[in-house]
Amino acid sequence: MIAAEWVKFRTVRGWVLAAAAAAVAVAVLGLAGGGAQGSCAGSSCAPLLGQGGEPVSDSFYFVHQALTGNGAVTVRVGPLASTVTQRRQGAHRVPVPWAKAGIIIKASLQGGAAYAAVMVTGGHGVRLQDDFTGDIAGPAMTAGWLRLARAGDTAWTRVGAVTLPGLPATVQGGLFVTSPQYTQVALGVAQISGDPSQSTAAFSHVALGWPAGRWTGTDVGAAGPASGPATGYTTEGGTFTVTGSGDIAPVTDGPSGPGVTLAQTLGGVFVALFILAVVGAVFITAEYRRGLIRVTLAACPRRGRVLAAKACVIGLVAFAAGLAGTAVAVPLGQRVLRSRGVYLPPVTALTEARVIAGTAVALAACAVLAVAVGVIARRGAAAVAVVTALIVAPYVLAVPVPVLPLGAADWLMRVTPAAAFAVEQTVTRYPQVDDVYAPAYGYFPLAPWAGLAVLLAWAAAALTVAYVLLARRDA
Amino acid sequence: MRRAVRAEWLKTWSDPGTPWLLGALLAASAAVSAVTIAASRCPAAGCGQDPARISLAGVYLAQAVAALAGVAAIGGEYGTGMIRVSLAAVPRRTRLLAAKALVLAGPVLAASAAAAGASTAAGLLVLPGRGFTPGHGFDLLSGGMWRAAGCAALYLTLVALLGLGVTAAVRDPAAAAGTVLGLLYLFPVAAGLAGPALQRRLEQAGPMTAGLDSLATAGQGGLPLTPWQGLGVAALWAAAALLGGGAVLRWRDA
Numbered sequence: 001m002i003a004a005e006w007v008k009f010r011t012v013r014g015w016v017l018a019a020a021a022a023a024v025a026v027a028v029l030g031l032a033g034g035g036a037q038g039s040c041a042g043s044s045c046a047p048l049l050g051q052g053g054e055p056v057s058d059s060f061y062f063v064h065q066a067l068t069g070n071g072a073v074t075v076r077v078g079p080l081a082s083t084v085t086q087r088r089q090g091a092h093r094v095p096v097p098w099a100k101a102g103i104i105i106k107a108s109l110q111g112g113a114a115y116a117a118v119m120v121t122g123g124h125g126v127r128l129q130d131d132f133t134g135d136i137a138g139p140a141m142t143a144g145w146l147r148l149a150r151a152g153d154t155a156w157t158r159v160g161a162v163t164l165p166g167l168p169a170t171v172q173g174g175l176f177v178t179s180p181q182y183t184q185v186a187l188g189v190a191q192i193s194g195d196p197s198q199s200t201a202a203f204s205h206v207a208l209g210w211p212a213g214r215w216t217g218t219d220v221g222a223a224g225p226a227s228g229p230a231t232g233y234t235t236e237g238g239t240f241t242v243t244g245s246g247d248i249a250p251v252t253d254g255p256s257g258p259g260v261t262l263a264q265t266l267g268g269v270f271v272a273l274f275i276l277a278v279v280g281a282v283f284i285t286a287e288y289r290r291g292l293i294r295v296t297l298a299a300c301p302r303r304g305r306v307l308a309a310k311a312c313v314i315g316l317v318a319f320a321a322g323l324a325g326t327a328v329a330v331p332l333g334q335r336v337l338r339s340r341g342v343y344l345p346p347v348t349a350l351t352e353a354r355v356i357a358g359t360a361v362a363l364a365a366c367a368v369l370a371v372a373v374g375v376i377a378r379r380g381a382a383a384v385a386v387v388t389a390l391i392v393a394p395y396v397l398a399v400p401v402p403v404l405p406l407g408a409a410d411w412l413m414r415v416t417p418a419a420a421f422a423v424e425q426t427v428t429r430y431p432q433v434d435d436v437y438a439p440a441y442g443y444f445p446l447a448p449w450a451g452l453a454v455l456l457a458w459a460a461a462a463l464t465v466a467y468v469l470l471a472r473r474d475a
Numbered sequence: 476m477r478r479a480v481r482a483e484w485l486k487t488w489s490d491p492g493t494p495w496l497l498g499a500l501l502a503a504s505a506a507v508s509a510v511t512i513a514a515s516r517c518p519a520a521g522c523g524q525d526p527a528r529i530s531l532a533g534v535y536l537a538q539a540v541a542a543l544a545g546v547a548a549i550g551g552e553y554g555t556g557m558i559r560v561s562l563a564a565v566p567r568r569t570r571l572l573a574a575k576a577l578v579l580a581g582p583v584l585a586a587s588a589a590a591a592g593a594s595t596a597a598g599l600l601v602l603p604g605r606g607f608t609p610g611h612g613f614d615l616l617s618g619g620m621w622r623a624a625g626c627a628a629l630y631l632t633l634v635a636l637l638g639l640g641v642t643a644a645v646r647d648p649a650a651a652a653g654t655v656l657g658l659l660y661l662f663p664v665a666a667g668l669a670g671p672a673l674q675r676r677l678e679q680a681g682p683m684t685a686g687l688d689s690l691a692t693a694g695q696g697g698l699p700l701t702p703w704q705g706l707g708v709a710a711l712w713a714a715a716a717l718l719g720g721g722a723v724l725r726w727r728d729a
Contacts, residue, residue: 029668267668271661278653285649289554380649381550385543388656389503393536396660397507404532405524407514 001300001309009283009313018279022272022363023321029268030329031336048112050132050250054428055345058111058132059246060178061231062104062220065213067173072149073103075175078202079143080122082179094197097123098180098249098433101201101242103148105173109220117176117248118148122199127432132250135432148173174215175203175233177244180433198231198245204238219244249433261442262347262355263424265333269359272325274392276318276363280370281383283314288378293475303470307375311368311463318367322360330356347426358423358452365452365459366391369417372462375470390458394418398439406438410445417458419444422451479565479574486561487578492547497586500540500631504533504590512598517606517613526607526615527623527692530598534627534687537590541583541631542655545638548579550648558729568725572643576717579639580632587631591624619692626689626706633706633713634659637682640716644723658712659683675699682712 009015050056082096102119116130118138126138126146179199217233233242287293300306330352337344347355369391374383395418398409413419422444429437437443444451487493511532517524549572552558565571599615607613637658642651662681666674678684679699686709689702700708 032668267664270664274653274657274661278649282649282653379554380647381543381546381652384649384652384656385539385546388652388660389536389539392656392660393539396663397532397535404511405514405516405529408510408532411510411514 001305002312004296004299005306005309005313009317012286015279015283018275019317019321022275022279022318023324025271025275026266026268026322026325027328029271030265030325030333032267050112051114052131052133053346054133055251055343056112056132057247057249057251058113058220060100060104060176060220060248061233061242061244061246062106062109062172062174062176062218063215063233063240063242064106064109064172064174064218065215067105067208070149071208072147073105073173074145074147074205074207075103075203076145076205077101077120077143077175078204080120080177080179080199080201082122082197082199084197095122096179096197096199097121098247099178099197099199100127100248101175101177101199101203101244102146103174104176104248105148107172109172109218111220115248116148118146119176120144120146120201122179124432129248129432132248133430135430175206175240175242176248177201177242178246178248179244180247180249198243200241200243203240203242206238206240215240220246247433250428250430262330262334262344262352262426263442264337264342264344265329266326266355266359266424268325268329269322269363269424270392270395272322272363273366273395274388276321276367277370277387277391278384280314280318280367281374281377281387282380284310284371284374285378285380285383288475289380297475304467307371307463307467307470310371314367314371315364319360319364322363323357326356326359345427351426354448355424355426358448362420362423362452362455365420365455366417369455369459369462372459372466375466376462391417395421409439413439413451414445415454417455419446419451420455422446423448425451476570476574479570480577482561482564483571483574483578487548487582490547490551492551493582496540496544496547497582500537500544500583500586501590501593503540504537504587504594506533507536508533508594508597512594512601515602515605515607517602517611524607525690525692526598526602526613527595527620528690529602530594530620531591531623531627531690533590533594534631534690537587537631538634538659538683539656541587541635542638542659543652544583545579545635545640546642546648546652546655548575548635548639548642550642550646550651553642553646553729554648562729569721572639572717572721572724576636576639579635583635584628584632587628588625590631591627594627595620595624622702623690623692626702629706630686630689630709633686633709634682636713637709637716640713640718640720643720644716646723679708682709685709 048056048058080096080099080101082094082099083092084094084096099122100117100119102117104115104117106115107113114131116128118126118128120126120142122142124137125140125142126144128136128138177199179197219231231243231245233240287296296306297303334344366387370383370387373386374380377383377386394412394416397404398412398418399421404412413422421439425442425444425448427442429443439445446454508530511529515524515529549558552561561571562568565574599620603615607615638651638655641655642648645651645654659682662677663684666677666681666684685700685705688698688700688705691698691702
C-alpha cells in the first residue's frame with residue numbers, strides 16, 4: 001500500500017518539485033538569516049554576561065563604599081516615584097512595577113559582577129535577588145525597613161538567604177535605585193514604544209554594620225553621560241535621595257532585546273508549511289477530482305489502510321523535506337547571522353537538535369493534517385482553504401504580522417495547530433522582568449513539546465474523522 | 476449580458492455550497508473579531524491602539540473564505556467540465572467572466588458588509604468600556620470606524636475577485652486556492668524577513684498588507700500607504716488577476 005502511494009506521489013512531477021522547493025525554501029531563507037543586520041561589527045556588541053553565562057543588563061545608580069568581611073546594612077527606604085520622559089507627553093509619572101530601590105552588595109563595580117540585593121519594588125513588594133536570575137519574594141510592601149547582611153541574620157522578617165560562590169572579601173555595598181525601560185504595546189506588538197524611565201527613592205536611618213567609610217555615587221553600567229535620564233543622589237540630614245535608571249536583571253529577547261533568536265533562521269519554514277499543506281491536501285483531493293479514488297479503493301478495499309498509507313507517505317516526505325531544510329538552515333544560518341554581527345543568545349546543542357527535528361515533525365504533522373482535511377472536504381480548494389485558515393492564518397496573525405492583541409495571540413497559539421511553532425522557542429521567560437512576552441518575539445504560551453502535542457492532537461482528530469467519513473461515505 | 480448574469484445567478488444559488496461559504500465568511504469574521512475585541516484593553520492615554528483594526532481583525536481570517544468564494548465561482552466548473560456547457564451557452568468568453576465577477580461581487584459585498592458592520596457595532600459597544608474613551612484620545616463616533624468597515628467590505632470583495640481571476644488563469648481549483656492564499660499571506664511573511672527598506676516596499680506591494688492599511692483610523696503617519704491608496708493597490712491586484720484570467724480564458728481551449 002505504502003509503495004503504491006509512494007509511486008503515485010513520485011510520478012506527479014509537480015508534487016515532487018513542490019516538496020523539493022519546500023526544502024530549498026527553508027534552507028535558502030534560513031541562510032539569508034531573515035535579513036537581520038547587526039548594529040555592530042565583530043564581537044564588540046556581545047552583551048554583558050551574568051554568572052551563568054546568560055545575557056544580563058546591569059545598570060543602576062549606586063551609592064556605595066568598600067565593605068570588608070561580615071556585616072549588615074540597615075535602612076528605611078521610602079516608596080519609589082517613577083517617571084518616564086516621552087517625546088509627545090514630556091515627563092510624567094507612571095507605574096514601573098519592576099523599578100527597584102534597596103541595598104546591594106556587589107563583588108565589584110564591573111557590569112555582570114556577582115551581587116545580592118534586597119529591595120522594594122514599584123509593584124512587586126520586597127524582593128531578594130542575586131546574580132541576575134535568583135528572585136525570592138518577600139512581604140508585599142512598597143516602603144519600609146530593609147536589612148541586607150553578609151553571613152546570617154535572623155532577627156527580621158526573613159526574605160531568604162542566598163549563597164554567592166567566590167565573593168571576594170571586600171565588596172562594594174550600599175544603596176541603589178534602578179528603573180527599567182517603560183514599554184507600551186499598541187495594537188498587537190506591531191507598534192511598540194519604549195522609553196527609559198527613572199525612579200527616585202529616599203533612604204533614611206542608614207545603619208552600617210561595617211566600619212563606616214565615605215559614600216561614593218556611581219552610575220553603574222551607564223552607556224554615556226547623555227544616554228538616559230538624569231541620575232544621581234543627594235544627602236540631607238542623613239537621608240539619601242537616590243535617582244536611578246536601568247535594570248539589574250537577565251536580558252530578555254523582547255523588543256528591547258540585544259539580538260535575534262534562533263527562530264530567525266527559520267523564516268523559510270513558513271513557506272515550506274504553506275507548500276506542504278497544499279501538496280498534502282491535493283495529494284488526496286486530486287484522486288477525488290479525477291475519480292482515481294474509486295480505482296484506489298477497488299485495489300485496496302480496506303479504506304483505513306488507504307488513509308494510513310497516504311498519511312505515512314506524505315508525512316515522511318514532509319519530514320524529509322523539512323529536516324533537509326532545517327538541518328542546513330539552523331547551523332549555517334546562525335553562522336551567517338553572527339558573521340553579520342547579529343547577536344544570538346547561546347543555546348545548547350540539545351536545544352538546537354530539538355529545533356531542527358521538532359520543526360521537521362511539525363511540518364510532517366501539518367501535511368498529514370492536510371491529507372485528513374482533504375479526505376473530509378474532498379474538494380481541493382476547500383481543503384487548502386481550511387488548512388490555511390487552521391494553521392497559516394493564526395501563525396501569520398500572531399508571529400510575522402502581529403496585529404492581534406497579546407491575549408488573543410497567546411490564545412491562538414494555544415489552541416490552533418499553529419501552536420506547534422512553539423517548538424522553535426529557545427528563549428527563557430523571567431517573571432522578574434517586565435517585557436513583551438509575545439509569540440512575535442519567540443515567547444510562545446506553551447512549552448515546545450506541548451505545542452507540538454497540540455498539532456499532533458489536531459492531526460489525530462482529523463485523521464479519525466477522515467477515517468470514519470471515508471469508511472461510511474461512497475467514494 | 477443580462478441573461479448571462481441571470482444564468483450565473485441561478486447557477487450560483489443552486490449550488491448548495493454558496494450559502495455555506497457566505498455563512499463561513501460571516502462566522503470567520505465574527506469569531507476572530509470577538510476574540511480580539513474581548514482581549515483588548517487601553518489602560519492609559521496614548522496607548523496607540525486602533526479601535527477600527529481591533530474591531531475588524533476578523534477580516535484577516537474572512538479573506539481566506541472570500542478568496543475561496545472567488546475560486547469556487549469558476550473552479551467548480553473546471554472540475555466537472557461544466558465550463559464547456561457554459562461557454563457553449565455564452566460564447567463571448569469575456570462576457571461570461573464579467574457576468575461571473577458581477578454575480579460573485581454582489582453577494583460577497585453584502586456578506587462582507589454585514590460582517591464588517593456587525594464587528595464594528597460590537598467594537599463600538601464594547602471598546603468604550605475597555606478604555607477607548609475620549610479621555611484617552613479616541614473619538615469612536617466620528618465616522619472613522621464606519622469608513623474602515625466600508626473599506627473592509629470592499630477589500631473582501633476585491634479578494635474574492637482576485638480569487639476568480641487567478642482561478643480563471645490557473646484552472647485547477649486547489650492550485651488556484653494555494654496561489655491566492657499564498658499571495659495574501661506570504662507577502663507579509665516575506666516582508667517580515669526582509670530588511671527595513673525592502674520591507675516597506677513589500678508591504679506597499681502585497682495585496683493583503685496594502686489592502687488592510689485601509690482599515691487604519693489611528694497612527695496613519697507610520698503606515699506605508701494611506702487607506703485609499705491601500706485599497707487601490709488591492710484593486711489593482713484584482714484587476715490584473717481578472718485581466719490575466721480573462722486573457723487565458725479567451726485564448727485557450729477550455
